[in-house]
Amino acid sequence: LQVNAEESGDDLANPPKVEEKLGAVPHGLSTDSEVAQREAESISRKTLRSSAEKFEFQAEVSRLMDIIINSLYSNKDIFLRELISNASDALDKIRFLSLTDKEVLGEGDTAKLEIQIKLDKEKKILSIRDRGIGMTKEDLIKNLGTIAKSGTSAFVEKMQSGGDLNLIGQFGVGFYSVYLVADYVEVISKHNDDKQYVWESKADGAFAISEDTWNEPLGRGTEIRLHLRDEAKEYLEEDKLKDLVKKYSEFINFPIYLWTTKEVDVEVPADEEESSEEEESTPEAKEDEDTEEDEEKKPKTKTIKETTSEWELLNDVKAVWLRSPKEVTDEEYSKFYHSLAKDFGDEKPMSWSHFTAEGDVEFKALLFVPPKAPHDLYESYYNNNKSNLKLYVRRVFISDEFDDLLPKYLNFLKGIVDSDTLPLNVSREMLQQHSSLKTIKKKLIRKALDMIRKIAEEDPDEYSNKDKTDEEKSEMAEKKGQYAKFWNEFGKSIKLGIIEDATNRNRLAKLLRFESTKSDGKLASLDEYISRMKPGQKDIFYITGSSKEQLEKSPFLERLTKKNYEVIFFTDPVDEYLMQYLMDYEDKKFQNVSKEGLKLGKDSKLKDLKESFKELTDWWKKALESENVDSVKISNRLHDTPCVVVTSKYGWSANMEKIMQAQTLSDSSKQAYMRGKRVLEINPRHPIIKELRDKVAQDNERGVEADGSAGVPDGSDGERVQPARPQGVRVQHLQVGAEEPGPEPRRHRRGGRRGGGSAGFRGEVLQRRGRAVVRQGRAVDVSLFYGLYCFNVAAASV
Numbered sequence: 001l002q003v004n005a006e007e008s009g010d011d012l013a014n015p016p017k018v019e020e021k022l023g024a025v026p027h028g029l030s031t032d033s034e035v036a037q038r039e040a041e042s043i044s045r046k047t048l049r050s051s052a053e054k055f056e057f058q059a060e061v062s063r064l065m066d067i068i069i070n071s072l073y074s075n076k077d078i079f080l081r082e083l084i085s086n087a088s089d090a091l092d093k094i095r096f097l098s099l100t101d102k103e104v105l106g107e108g109d110t111a112k113l114e115i116q117i118k119l120d121k122e123k124k125i126l127s128i129r130d131r132g133i134g135m136t137k138e139d140l141i142k143n144l145g146t147i148a149k150s151g152t153s154a155f156v157e158k159m160q161s162g163g164d165l166n167l168i169g170q171f172g173v174g175f176y177s178v179y180l181v182a183d184y185v186e187v188i189s190k191h192n193d194d195k196q197y198v199w200e201s202k203a204d205g206a207f208a209i210s211e212d213t214w215n216e217p218l219g220r221g222t223e224i225r226l227h228l229r230d231e232a233k234e235y236l237e238e239d240k241l242k243d244l245v246k247k248y249s250e251f252i253n254f255p256i257y258l259w260t261t262k263e264v265d266v267e268v269p270a271d272e273e274e275s276s277e278e279e280e281s282t283p284e285a286k287e288d289e290d291t292e293e294d295e296e297k298k299p300k301t302k303t304i305k306e307t308t309s310e311w312e313l314l315n316d317v318k319a320v321w322l323r324s325p326k327e328v329t330d331e332e333y334s335k336f337y338h339s340l341a342k343d344f345g346d347e348k349p350m351s352w353s354h355f356t357a358e359g360d361v362e363f364k365a366l367l368f369v370p371p372k373a374p375h376d377l378y379e380s381y382y383n384n385n386k387s388n389l390k391l392y393v394r395r396v397f398i399s400d401e402f403d404d405l406l407p408k409y410l411n412f413l414k415g416i417v418d419s420d421t422l423p424l425n426v427s428r429e430m431l432q433q434h435s436s437l438k439t440i441k442k443k444l445i446r447k448a449l450d451m452i453r454k455i456a457e458e459d460p461d462e463y464s465n466k467d468k469t470d471e472e473k474s475e476m477a478e479k480k481g482q483y484a485k486f487w488n489e490f491g492k493s494i495k496l497g498i499i500e501d502a503t504n505r506n507r508l509a510k511l512l513r514f515e516s517t518k519s520d521g522k523l524a525s526l527d528e529y530i531s532r533m534k535p536g537q538k539d540i541f542y543i544t545g546s547s548k549e550q551l552e553k554s555p556f557l558e559r560l561t562k563k564n565y566e567v568i569f570f571t572d573p574v575d576e577y578l579m580q581y582l583m584d585y586e587d588k589k590f591q592n593v594s595k596e597g598l599k600l601g602k603d604s605k606l607k608d609l610k611e612s613f614k615e616l617t618d619w620w621k622k623a624l625e626s627e628n629v630d631s632v633k634i635s636n637r638l639h640d641t642p643c644v645v646v647t648s649k650y651g652w653s654a655n656m657e658k659i660m661q662a663q664t665l666s667d668s669s670k671q672a673y674m675r676g677k678r679v680l681e682i683n684p685r686h687p688i689i690k691e692l693r694d695k696v697a698q699d700n701e702r703g704v705e706a707d708g709s710a711g712v713p714d715g716s717d718g719e720r721v722q723p724a725r726p727q728g729v730r731v732q733h734l735q736v737g738a739e740e741p742g743p744e745p746r747r748h749r750r751g752g753r754r755g756g757g758s759a760g761f762r763g764e765v766l767q768r769r770g771r772a773v774v775r776q777g778r779a780v781d782v783s784l785f786y787g788l789y790c791f792n793v794a795a796a797s798v
C-alpha cells in the first residue's frame with residue numbers, strides 16, 4: 001500500500017518521524033510564528049506534505065471517491081450530517097468506555113463531550129471537531145482508506161446504476177461525502193493510545209499520514225478540516241450551517257456548537273467633549289436640578305457596535321424518546337427516524353411505536369418500520385444476530401450492535417431502547433447476559449408485531465377494514481396500499497418469523513399475505529381466506545411452485561377450481577419451509593393440493609370407481625413397483641388431465657425437492673430420506689384412463705402378465721409387437737399400439753390407421769384426446785405412449 005517509500009528512502013517497518021524530516025519541534029515548543037508559517041505552507045501548497053507517509057486508497061474506495069468528486073449531485077449538504085454523525089458516534093464510544101474507566105475522559109475541556117464547528121472565511125476552511133474517541137495512526141490508515149467495507153462496492157454499484165447519493169450513510173462510507181464540497185481534506189486525530197496524527201488527501205488516489213507537530217494539541221478527539229472548493233463557498237455562511245444542523249442533525253445527542261461572530265451594541269465611556277455637547281443640546285435637563293446633579297456624578301457612556309465571537313448551541317439535546325408521545329409531532333418522529341437510520345430518502349417511516357414499559361423491567365422505546373428494506377437485509381441472515389436497535393442505559397448510548405435485543409426476523413426494524421433497569425457500569429459482555437434483557441426482548445416483539453398489525457388496520461385496502469364506513473375509509477386514505485407495500489418490502493421477514501418464533505406463530509400468521517385463485521391480483525390474508533371458505537370445507541388449500549402463472553395452469557387445481565374452492569399460491573422458495581411450520585390456523589389445517597390426502601367432501605361414487613378401476617390400478621402399481629411409487633389411486637383433483645403424480649403427505653413436495661436440488665452444496669444421498677414416496681393418481685373420467693382400463697382388462701382376459709411375458713400376436717405373423725418407444729420404458733406389455741385380434745374397441749377406430757406402425761396410429765388418436773401430466777404442475781400434450789413414458793421418467797426422477 002505504501003508508495004513513494006522507496007524513493008524517499010523510508011524504512012517501511014520503522015517509518016521515520018516527521019520531526020526528523022521537518023525539524024519540527026514538539027507541541028508547546030514551537031513558536032506561534034513557526035506554527036502559523038508551517039500551517040500556511042501546508043494549506044497554500046495544496047499538495048500533500050512531502051515528508052508524510054503516503055498510502056494508496058483501496059481500489060474500491062478510490063472508485064467511490066471518483067464517483068463522489070465527479071458527481072453532479074446537487075444536494076451537497078449531506079456531507080455535514082455525515083461528519084456530525086461520525087463525531088457523535090465517536091463521542092458515544094468514549095462515553096461508553098468512561099462508564100468503566102472514568103480516566104479515559106481526561107480533564108478540563110477534553111472531558112467535554114461536544115461537537116464544535118468553526119469557519120475560516122479567509123482560508124475557506126470549514127472545521128468540525130469532536131472530543132470523541134479519536135483515531136490512532138492505524139485507525140486512520142484502515143478507516144479512512146485502506147479497508148473497504150462491505151458497503152463500499154454495494155454503494156459503488158448503486159451509484160453506477162443511478163442510485164441516490166443521499167443514502168451514502170446507510171452503506172457505511174459517509175466520510176467520503178466530504179469530497180462533494182472539498183478538494184483537500186485534513187483529518188487531525190488524537191486517540192488516548194497514540195500521538196496526534198494528520199491524515200490528508202486530495203482524493204487523487206492517495207492519502208498521507210504525518211505525526212502532527214504543528215497544530216494545536218486536541219487533547220483527544222478528531223478535527224476534520226475541509227478546504228472548500230470555490231463552488232462550495234456557501235458552507236462558510238453561518239446561517240447555512242445553522243439551517244443544515246437544524247434540518248439533519250437536530251436529534252444528535254451531544255451539543256453541537258457553532259463559532260459565531262456578530263455585531264453587538266456595547267456601552268463604552270463617552271469622552272468629555274461628547275458629554276458636554278450632549279448636555280447643552282438638552283434644554284429639558286435643566287428642569288429638575290436635584291436629580292440632574294446626582295446623575296452628573298455618574299460616568300457618561302455611549303453605545304458602539306462591536307464584533308464578538310461565541311459558541312452558539314445549535315441543537316436541543318433532549319432525547320425524543322424521553323418526551324411524551326403526545327408532545328412529539330409526526331414530523332419530528334420522521335426526522336428522528338431519518339437521523340437514527342441514516343436514511344435520508346424522501347419517504348417517511350411506514351410506522352412507529354413509542355412506548356414506556358413499566359413493571360419489573362422499565363424502559364422507553366421507539367421503534368420504526370422503515371419505508372424500504374435495506375439493501376443487505378437477507379444477506380448473511382443466519383450469521384447476523386445484531387439488531388438495528390440502539391441500546392441506551394439511562395440516556396447513555398451502549399451499543400447499536402447488541403445481540404438478541406430483537407429476534408433475527410425483526411432485524412429490519414430501527415429504533416432505540418433506553419433502559420433504567422440495566423446496570424451502567426458493567427462491560428457490554430456482562431450486560432448481554434443480564435436477565436432483564438429477556439423481558440425487554442419479549443415486550444419489544446409484542447409491540448413490534450402490534451405496530452405491524454396496525455399498518456394493516458389503518459389501510460383501507462385491507463380485508464379487516466371492509467366494514468368501515470366511507471367516512472372512516474376516507475380518513476384512512478393516506479394509508480392506502482401501505483400494508484401491501486410493507487408486505488412487498490418485509491414479507492419474507494414475517495415468513496421467517498413464522499418459521500422461527502413458535503410463541504408468536506399465530507400472531508405472525510395473521511400478518512401473512514398471499515395471492516390465491518380468488519384474490520384477483522390483490523393480496524389476501526388467512527382471515528379473508530377463511531371468510532370465503534365453502535360450507536363444510538375443513539382445510540386451507542395451497543399449492544407451491546415458482547410462479548403464479550405456472551401454478552394457475554397446474555392440473556392439481558382442476559377440480560378445486562371447478563368446485564369453487566380457493567387455493568393459495570405460495571411462490572417464494574421460503575414458502576416451502578414456512579409450510580413445514582405452519583400446520584394450522586384457527587383450527588383449520590393446511591393442505592398442499594399437490595400432496596396425497598386431499599379431501600373435497602364426500603365422493604359417493606368413489607367406492608364404485610375404485611372397484612371398476614381396480615384392475616388398472618393393480619396393474620399399474622405392479623408395473624411401477626421398482627420405482628419410488630407407493631400406490632396408484634383414483635384421483636379426486638383431476639378434471640381434464642388423465643393422471644398426475646402426487647407426493648406423499650410427509651415427505652417434501654416436488655417443488656421442495658427442486659429447491660433442494662438447486663442448492664449448490666446439496667448432497668442428494670442425504671436428501672433421499674426426505675424425498676416422499678410418489679402416488680400416481682388417475683382420473684377415472686378421462687378417456688385415456690378409461691381406455692387403459694379396458695386394455696388392461698382385455699390383457700387380463702388373455703392372460704398377459706404385467707411383465708409382458710405372454711405376448712399378443714399382431715395378427716399377421718404372430719410375433720409380439722413392441723411399440724416404438726424410447727429405451728427403458730416398461731409399458732410394452734400394454735400393447736397399446738398393437739393391432740389386436742377380435743373386435744377392436746370402438747374408440748380405436750376413430751383415428752383411422754396411419755403409417756406402418758400401429759403405435760403411431762394409436763398415439764395419434766390419443767394425442768387428440770388427452771393430456772398427460774408428466775411433471776409436477778406441468779401439463780404437456782402427449783400421446784398416451786409418451787404420457788406413460790414420461791410418467792416413468794417423472795416417477796423415477798422427480
Ligand SMILES: Nc1ncnc2c1ncn2[C@@H]1O[C@H](COP(=O)(O)OP(=O)(O)OP(=O)(O)O)[C@@H](O)[C@H]1O
Binds near residue numbers: 172
Ligand atoms: N470523527 C471521528 N472520530 C473517530 N472515528 C471516526 C470519525 N470519523 C470517522 N471515523 C472512523 O472512520 C470510519 C469510516 O467513517 P464513515 O463515515 O465512512 O463510515 P461509518 O461512520 O462507519 O458509517 P456511516 O457513514 O454510516 O456513519 C468510521 O467507522 C470510524 O471508525
